[in-house]
Amino acid sequence: MQSCSDCSCYIGEFKNGVKHGIGVYHFRNEDWYAGEYLGDKIHGFGVYHFANGHCYEGSWHEGMVTKNVGNGMVAIKAALPPSSDVVLRAVHGARKTAEKSIHIRTIDEQVNKAVMAANKDATAARVAAVKAVQNRIDGKFCETPF
DSSP states (O other), rough: EETTTOOEEEEEEEEEEEEEEEEEETTTTTTEEEEETTTEEEEEEEEEOOOSOEEEEEETHHHHHHHHOOOOESSSSSSSSSHHHHHHHHHHHHHHHHHHHHHHHHHHHHHHHOOOHHHHHHHHHHHHHHHHHHHHTSSSSSSSOO
């Protein structure tokens, strides 16, 4: 937890003394943000709740809303969750889903490599079979009756 002199505070993960990972920041104007941080900046997926009831849910890049990257939505007078724990669980779920998609890509690459290797082996086997048939036709593997 980090409390500031302006009555704002951050509760969440730190790395090397700065906000990094999942956290909730309560601003002095009663706005609050729950989501991901990278190097002390809002970065990744998160939800920003404005004191007037509006909120933005979506992607951030180094403290800025990424309008051109990813999808975000603004809700007006949206019902706020009773606690930031609900938001943090949602963010953790989104992070896990993103991590799984990265692993799926890795698995797809492994499958593609295995298929390519199998195709290469099958081609080598076909070439060997064709050569064996050619050698047999040429009489190299069969006994000649003469």
